[in-house]
Each structure stands twice: as structure tokens, then as C-alpha cells.
Amino acid sequence: MPGMYRAPKMADSEGRQVASAHPTTERQISKGARRAGLKGMAVHDPTPDERNEEILQYRFRNQILIGLNPVKRIAKEGESLGVNLSWKEGGPLVSSLRHPDEQTMAELMVVMGDLLRPESDLYYERVVEFVRKRVPGQQLEEVLRRFENAVNGINRGGMNLTVDGQALTPREAYLRILTSILEADDTKALEEEQKLAGNPPLRDMLWFSGYSYCLDMHRALFWLSSTLLKQRLLPKEAPRTELCIYCASADGTFTTREHSLPESLGNSHSILPRGWVCDDCQSAFSAIEGEVLKMAPFAVTRILATRYTKEGRFPSGRFSKVHIRKTRPNRLVVEVYGGKRTIIHTDEPNGVSSLKLRGLGGRFDHVKVARMLIKGALGAIALERGRKEVLASKYDVARRFALHGKPFAGRLVLPAETGPPQRIMRIKWWDDLPAALINIHGVEMLVSLNPHELPDLPDGFEHRAKVFELDQPVECVNQERDASGPSAGGGEQPGGEVSS
Numbered sequence: 001m002p003g004m005y006r007a008p009k010m011a012d013s014e015g016r017q018v019a020s021a022h023p024t025t026e027r028q029i030s031k032g033a034r035r036a037g038l039k040g041m042a043v044h045d046p047t048p049d050e051r052n053e054e055i056l057q058y059r060f061r062n063q064i065l066i067g068l069n070p071v072k073r074i075a076k077e078g079e080s081l082g083v084n085l086s087w088k089e090g091g092p093l094v095s096s097l098r099h100p101d102e103q104t105m106a107e108l109m110v111v112m113g114d115l116l117r118p119e120s121d122l123y124y125e126r127v128v129e130f131v132r133k134r135v136p137g138q139q140l141e142e143v144l145r146r147f148e149n150a151v152n153g154i155n156r157g158g159m160n161l162t163v164d165g166q167a168l169t170p171r172e173a174y175l176r177i178l179t180s181i182l183e184a185d186d187t188k189a190l191e192e193e194q195k196l197a198g199n200p201p202l203r204d205m206l207w208f209s210g211y212s213y214c215l216d217m218h219r220a221l222f223w224l225s226s227t228l229l230k231q232r233l234l235p236k237e238a239p240r241t242e243l244c245i246y247c248a249s250a251d252g253t254f255t256t257r258e259h260s261l262p263e264s265l266g267n268s269h270s271i272l273p274r275g276w277v278c279d280d281c282q283s284a285f286s287a288i289e290g291e292v293l294k295m296a297p298f299a300v301t302r303i304l305a306t307r308y309t310k311e312g313r314f315p316s317g318r319f320s321k322v323h324i325r326k327t328r329p330n331r332l333v334v335e336v337y338g339g340k341r342t343i344i345h346t347d348e349p350n351g352v353s354s355l356k357l358r359g360l361g362g363r364f365d366h367v368k369v370a371r372m373l374i375k376g377a378l379g380a381i382a383l384e385r386g387r388k389e390v391l392a393s394k395y396d397v398a399r400r401f402a403l404h405g406k407p408f409a410g411r412l413v414l415p416a417e418t419g420p421p422q423r424i425m426r427i428k429w430w431d432d433l434p435a436a437l438i439n440i441h442g443v444e445m446l447v448s449l450n451p452h453e454l455p456d457l458p459d460g461f462e463h464r465a466k467v468f469e470l471d472q473p474v475e476c477v478n479q480e481r482d483a484s485g486p487s488a489g490g491g492e493q494p495g496g497e498v499s500s
């Protein structure tokens, strides 16, 4: 019944706070802390602003490291960049671009876009200003002066093209390729490429100029980032208690930051600060997530909905009868090895083509999927409400399940069918109902956080849903029920405010 669906208190993985926090009762905190042997331990969290600053620095450095992968691949395998010019007496001057592997070149240009485009929240000029504000001083100014000189040289140097009476600096050539070819929608990209195909020397020079800019800027940013780190010119880490929200222990080492939902699924923003997840838990979850990401629904979603992987490659996947790969963010190649019935293609109104794929094969392990989702939900709750909230005893069962797979009487509900992927990553939960609703690229999944009935299902689940019991063996239960079935059985019926 949609009317019974309460608006959950929401937090989403982009860190936006959507609803006000409810106070957590002290009773819950002390109970959780006692169980963990941490009674009386004060948990000190950095403020949201301090966390955001820390995560910004982390993402900036991480993005440069993602870019280092294609740079290394180019250095190792690729031909170096250049332009060949040839001329025979009496004939025209003929040019051709000598470039590294085209896909690797495009991969680097797309990854670097997140640092080089002014709209990006990782835009390097913004990050530089942030550091300048937070760590003022002569030493920093000297480093930034050298960096800015290098950047000016990169943008002034090289080749300056004039197109339609307009001068294009290397930076402008790069942004033009990025926005009108690599990241444009596929129809526009094709138009632009056809336009350039009529003028090969211009096309070659444009790519040459844009790509050199990108490579030079990566070198400059890598130098800047490493120098700031080496000379300790980054804002100091805010003080915090090292206490893991998953094993509820303060004993381990805490060297890493952890994504609530996997980075490989396209979660770039929802990141737990250092000190919140111990290294042991981090590596345990990394193994579970690695397995889940190989399962067909997640593997396909990852390819369709993400632009590049942590290795700075366009995403791809090999399934039993189908290979799928992106050769650009707007270009998908599907290779079928399983005969005609593997891929069913229909043209729908509005120029939309729909593909149905069979033969993806592989095993679906609902327990591992639920463990990954619960881990993500607990992480999101901690980010929104602080660690004390998530260390409360009401989440102990979920914590043990996520970490050790210890069964409990909860459920995972998945939609039986999904539409085309959307760019969404969101985790919502109810304050007084033990469940979380997780939306990964348009696929909404509901999972219990406590051994109770699930609440009424949201709109998307009304018709058909697959329900998995979390205390059943690993094998797929795959019951199909009327979606109102599992929720109508006398569970807590929520009162209060109604749907969003």
C-alpha cells in the first residue's frame, strides 16, 4: 500500500543531508558500547566540514592516481604522440596523427576531465585555492608559484590553432574534444566527428593539442600533489577516535578511508573518514564486494552506469555468452557468442533501442549482496548521524551479518525487472524501522537491518519483487511473491508522516 510508505530519513551518498537528525537515546549508545567493551569511551568525530575537507583532499589525490594508470599504460605499450607530415613536390601537404592506443588516450582524457573541467567539484583551481586558504605561508606559495608557472607554460606552449577565426589554446582544444566528442551524447559526438573527418589535418591537430595538454597537466598535478604531501603542506587531519563501526573495536590499525558502497559501482562521494573502519574490516569487505561485483546484475550495471574504473579504464565485462565493453563513455560494444537468442533487440518509440541480454550466466549469492548493501547502509547512517548512532545495539545483528555472514531473520527484496540505468546512488533508511532502501543506478533494493518484518514496500516494488531470506542457505531462494506479501504479515505498521 503506497499510502503506508513513510518518507525515510534520508541521507544520500553524495553527502547531502536531506532530513534533520533524530536524537539517539543514550541508552542505546551505552548498551552498544558495553557490548563492544568500550563502555565510557568517548567517540570523537571530526565535524562534517572537517570531514568534507579531508574527503576532498583524498578524492583529489585519488583522481590523480587513477589518471596515473592510463599514463603508465601509454608509456609502456603505446606509441608516443606526434604528427607525421609528408609532402611530394606538386602535391598537398598530408598530415597524419601518430598517437598512442586510441582508447587509452580517450581514457586518460576522460579521467582527467574530473580535474580539469571547471564544473567538476575536483577542479584543480578550486582545490588549489582551498589549500591556499587552509595552509597559508611562504613555503606553500613557493610550491604553488612553480605549479602555476608550469600550468601557464602548458597552456601557452605547443600549437595554437585558429578555428573559424577563433584561437584555440591547448586547454580549449582539450575541452572541446572532451565536451563535444568524448562526453557528449552519442548523436552529437557523431556529428562532431563527421564534421572533423572532412578536415583531417584540423582533426589531427585538435587531438594532438588536446591530448598533449592533458598529459602535461597530469604531470604538473602529480608533481603538485606529491610535493604538497612530501612537504606536509596539506591541512592537518582533525582529531578523532579510532573506532571501527563494523567490528566495534578500537584495536586494529586504521590507515584507510572506506567507501560506503563500492567505488567500482560509481560511488565517488560517500566515503568514511580514516579512523572509522579498521584495516581488517576494510579488507574483509573488499573481498565480499569483489565477488558481488562479478555477479551479472551488478557487473552489467557497473558497465552501463560508470564512466571509468579505478584503474582508469572504460568498464567492460565478460560473461558466459556475451562480452560487453565501453570504448568511450558514450559508446558500448556488445559481442555475442551465444547465438541469435542471446540478444534481443527492439526499437521502441522515441528512437529508443532496447536490448535484452540472456546468457550472462554466473551465480547469484543473495547473502553476499545483502552483506554489501548492509555494510553500505551502516556506513551511510554513520556519515549522516555520527558513529555513536551506528554503534548502537540495534544494529549489532546487521553488523555481524555484514562482517561475518551470521544469518538473521531478515530479508533482501530486489525488483524482478529494472529499467535503464540512471545516475543515482542513494541510501535511505527509516529511523524506527529496521530497514534500508538502497538505490544503485536506478535499481532499488530493500534490506533488513534487524530481525523484524520489513516495512511496506515503496512504489517501485508493488508489482513483482524477488524476496530472499537472509537466514536461508547461500543458494538462491528466488521466490517470487506478490510484493505486498512479505510486508503485510503483521509487522510494525508505521504511523506518522507520509510519503515523499
Ligand SMILES: [Zn+2]
Pocket (backbone or CB within 6 Å): 244, 245, 246, 247, 248, 249, 252, 277, 278, 279, 280, 281, 282
Ligand atoms: Zn573493524
